[in-house]
Amino acid sequence: DGGITQSPKYLFRKEGQNVTLSCEQNLNHDAMYWYRQDPGQGLRLIYYSQIVNDFQKGDIAEGYSVSREKKESFPLTVTSAQKNPTAFYLCASRSGGDQETQYFGPGTRLLVL
Amino acid sequence: AQSVAQPEDQVNVAEGNPLTVKCTYSVSGNPYLFWYVQYPNRGLQFLLKYITGDNLVKGSYGFEAEFNKSQTSFHLKKPSALVSDSALYFCAVMGYNFNKFYFGSGTKLNVKP
Numbered sequence: 001d002g003g004i005t006q007s008p009k010y011l012f013r014k015e016g017q018n019v020t021l022s023c024e025q026n027l028n029h030d031a032m033y034w035y036r037q038d039p040g041q042g043l044r045l046i047y048y049s050q051i052v053n054d055f056q057k058g059d060i061a062e063g064y065s066v067s068r069e070k071k072e073s074f075p076l077t078v079t080s081a082q083k084n085p086t087a088f089y090l091c092a093s094r095s096g097g098d099q100e101t102q103y104f105g106p107g108t109r110l111l112v113l
Numbered sequence: 114a115q116s117v118a119q120p121e122d123q124v125n126v127a128e129g130n131p132l133t134v135k136c137t138y139s140v141s142g143n144p145y146l147f148w149y150v151q152y153p154n155r156g157l158q159f160l161l162k163y164i165t166g167d168n169l170v171k172g173s174y175g176f177e178a179e180f181n182k183s184q185t186s187f188h189l190k191k192p193s194a195l196v197s198d199s200a201l202y203f204c205a206v207m208g209y210n211f212n213k214f215y216f217g218s219g220t221k222l223n224v225k226p
Contacts, residue, residue, distance in 0.1 A: 004156075031212070040122070042203065042218040043157075050212060058213075090156055099164045101147065102205075102214055104156035 003027040004105035006091050011110045013078065013085060021076045021108045023091035030095060032074035033102065036060060037088040046089075049074055078110060086112050115140050115208045119217035126194045126224055134189040134220045136204030145207035146187040147214070148178055150200050157203060163187060174198070194224045 004025045013019045023032065031050045035043040045058030049068040063082025068074055074093075078085045091105040117138045126132045138144055145164055149157040161172025168180045178189045189202060204217040 006156075033214075035216075040218065043216040045213060048213065056212075088154075092157075099145065099162075101159050101162055103159060104149075106156045107154070109154070 004091060004093055004103060006089075006105040006108050008108060009106070011108055012113050013110060014113050016080045018077055018079050019110070021078070021089055021091075021110070023074045023076065023105060025072055025074075025091075025093045025105075027093060027103070028071070028095070029093035029103075030071070031093060032068070033092040033094075034058075034064075034066065034074070034076045035090045035092065037090060037107075043090065046076065085110050115206050115213075115215045117146075117204045117206050117215055117217040119202075119204055119220045121220050122218075123221045123223065126222070128196050128224050128226050129193050132191050132194040132198070132222065132224070134202050134204075134222060136187045136189065136217060137185050138187060138204075138206050139185065140206055144180075144185075144187075146178075146180065147205040147207070148172065148176070148187075148189050149203045149205065150174075151203065151219075152200050160189070160202075194222075196224050196226055198222060199224045 007022045033048040034046040044060050046064050047066040049055035065077045089108045092102045094100045094102040147162045148160040151157045160176050161170050163170045163180045171177045176191050201219045203219050205214045
């Protein structure tokens with residue numbers, strides 16, 4: 001988990017509320033990723049960013065938004081449009097080389113009140 | 114299309130016995146393959162990767178993986194399992210454009226004393 005921090009560890013969302021998950025990395029990595037993990041479904045890609053001020057939708061982007069204003073930060077907002085947000089959210093980063101490994105943060109568990 | 118399959122939801126093995134966690138892949142072009150381990154409520158930890166070269170790749174914590182091109186497999190192995198190896202294991206393949214990773218659904222490894 002070293003080098004990538006996610007906060008908070010647990011987050012509670014009320015119905016109709018937007019919440020933002022933080023992801024910060026000090027690895028000087030160019031690319032950053034957000035995944036959603038549900039039991040028995042592995043990891044599904046929400047958004048990814050290869051460089052600052054640029055990002056692309058992953059497989060399940062609906063109901064989520066991101067920004068990449070700084071290289072070290074890639075916050076994820078879970079909007080009220082996401083009707084089933086309860087999940088474990090994982091942030092990852094990697095440097096730009098084609099053989100480079102993706103490294104993960106410790107995760108944020110989002111629960112709905 | 115890029116994808117990986119982990120055919121076993123769960124693998125049970127006795128401590129001290131060898132273990133194998135299976136992974137098969139489907140890629141366009143040369144496969145870049147990875148194994149990760151996840152402990153409860155934690156992020157994924159990188160174990161090893163295959164990019165090119167020797168078909169037997171050695172990684173962290175005594176794990177190794179064998180790349181088999183003809184069978185499109187990348188099985189994770191360890192000669193002698195430990196109770197502390199009990200965790201969720203993910204196989205992943207890097208997409209052809211080196212921007213996205215595709216994860217299997219995960220295999221839960223249970224090592225019993």
